[in-house]
Amino acid sequence: MNAAESVFTKEKLSFTSSIAADVWHAKPNAEAYEWWYFDALSEDGRDAIVIIFLDNFIFSPQYNRSAQSSKFKVQSSGSENQSKIQNFPAVAFTYYRDGKPKYRAMNEFSADDFSASAEKPFCKMGENSFHLESAPYGSGYALSIDVRLRKNCRLKAHFEWLSIESNFLPEKPISVADAHSWNLAVPRADVTGRITVSSAKSKTTDVVHFRGTGYHDHNFDNRWLPETVSEWQWGRAHFADTTAVFYRYKEIREEKPATKIFIVQDGVLREKDSIYEEQNLSRDVFGLRYAKKLSFASEDNTRLEIEQTKIIDSSFFYLRFLSEMTLTLSDGKPRKTVGITEYLQPKALKYRWLDWLVNMRIGRSGKGSFLP
Numbered sequence: 124m125n126a127a128e129s130v131f132t133k134e135k136l137s138f139t140s141s142i143a144a145d146v147w148h149a150k151p152n153a154e155a156y157e158w159w160y161f162d163a164l165s166e167d168g169r170d171a172i173v174i175i176f177l178d179n180f181i182f183s184p185q186y187n188r189s190a191q192s193s194k195f196k197v198q199s200s201g202s203e204n205q206s207k208i209q210n211f212p213a214v215a216f217t218y219y220r221d222g223k224p225k226y227r228a229m230n231e232f233s234a235d236d237f238s239a240s241a242e243k244p245f246c247k248m249g250e251n252s253f254h255l256e257s258a259p260y261g262s263g264y265a266l267s268i269d270v271r272l273r274k275n276c277r278l279k280a281h282f283e284w285l286s287i288e289s290n291f292l293p294e295k296p297i298s299v300a301d302a303h304s305w306n307l308a309v310p311r312a313d314v315t316g317r318i319t320v321s322s323a324k325s326k327t328t329d330v331v332h333f334r335g336t337g338y339h340d341h342n343f344d345n346r347w348l349p350e351t352v353s354e355w356q357w358g359r360a361h362f363a364d365t366t367a368v369f370y371r372y373k374e375i376r377e378e379k380p381a382t383k384i385f386i387v388q389d390g391v392l393r394e395k396d397s398i399y400e401e402q403n404l405s406r407d408v409f410g411l412r413y414a415k416k417l418s419f420a421s422e423d424n425t426r427l428e429i430e431q432t433k434i435i436d437s438s439f440f441y442l443r444f445l446s447e448m449t450l451t452l453s454d455g456k457p458r459k460t461v462g463i464t465e466y467l468q469p470k471a472l473k474y475r476w477l478d479w480l481v482n483m484r485i486g487r488s489g490k491g492s493f494l495p
Contacts, residue, residue: 136372136381137298140291140307140392142255145341147178147239147246148299153193153208154347156181159246159253161266161284162463163314163337164361170333171219171435171445171463172314174266174282176246176253178239180213180231181348181469182440183485184478190347191473212237213485214251216270216278218318218331222433222445226278226320227495228270230486261285263312264339271491275323282316284309284337288366291392301346303372309339310359310366310387336361338368338463349472351375356417358429360448360462364388367427367450367462369419371399384419384427386452395421409439413466426451431464438481439471 148157156179163172179186189209211231218226232248239246244255250269255262263285270278288311297304314337320329338359344351356371366387373380382399385392398421401414417429428449436443446464451457471477483493 136370137302137304138307138394139295139297139305140289140310141293141295141297142244142290142308143293144297144306145244145255145308146241148343149241150178150208150210151345154190155179155343155345156186156348157341157343159339159341161253161264161282161337161339162359163284163312163333163335164461164463165333165335168461169221170331170335172282172316172333172335172337173215173217173219173443173463174268175215176248176251177213177215178210178237178246180211180229180485182229182438182472182481183211183213183231184475184481185231186211187347187349187472188475188478210234210237212248214248214268214270216268216280217436219435222435224436224495226272226318227436228272228278228486229484229492230270264309266316271486271489272320273491273493273495276320276491277323278318278320280316280318282314282333284339285313285315287311287313288387288390288392291387299343299345303344303346303351303374304342306341307368307385307392308341309337310368310385310392311361312337312339349469352467352469353377354380355467356464357467358444358446358448358462358464360427360446360450360460362450362458362460365450365452365458367448369397369427369429371417371419382419384421384425386425388452395423395425397421397425397427407434407437407442409437411437411439411442411466411468413442424451424453429462429464439474439477440467440469442466 158177161174213231253266266282268280289309318331353373359368368385384395397419403415419427430447431444433445486492
């Protein structure tokens, strides 16, 4: 096992856990982006759902060309015309069954189709939306999805992300300037929903009822991702009595990554600097090199061990896994479960020769993508 860190690192992300901060932020430049991420695993472990709302689709060739062009213009002229900033909003939806994507859509929309609130958690593009709502049994997020799949299929879904653990640092400010801002808004939620997929060609309908445990966070940055982040490893797991979230985040300008564990137990969120180790390096079919086994250990003997057992999504710049997680706290008792982990290495987003392939996986103008 090779230690990737021998000292405890300082925070590189601007971190909070705030519902009040889970709002949209006006963009000062064409590079700025923001996304709201929701995921959930079913009670039996067979199904997984990942939903992302983005005001600028970080994987979109259209957005990346615009951001690259904007940076060149600003460097040349020293200014940017705010009125000419164009957004490329998108919704990404994936439903996995037994570790394989059964329904996947990345639908990009026009800027006119996008609206969001700077006062409360709300975002809408086309017929897709999420908003915060309250009920007698608690508060949470209501999500509505209406996306186009391949082969002229249409997926509609409605979910409720009922908050179980949330809003731990409601007063903590986060940076909106030269930093990546990460809002761990809802570490744990009770998720229920229904997915309906219809095919105009075969006149068939598939209905899926979902119940499980979920998670929600929110990221934004005013800087272009491929020129900011070198690599980013992230994940979460829900144990019977604890939620664990981890990250290893390295910016291009930094010599060492920031490595942290976040533990939620007994209604308290604890943030822990950690030492990171990895082993069993491998390479995905698209060429990304990643570690099959990871471990994070803090000074108080908290230890999180991750085995990235199954790749469920991949590309030239990111990987998503179902991972076996083992958490050991100061009580010395190991807890085991399955969680979702991701790895991002965005430098390939600069490569224009990849645009044709990425574009074939994005649906636009009310049509699904060419490739799954």
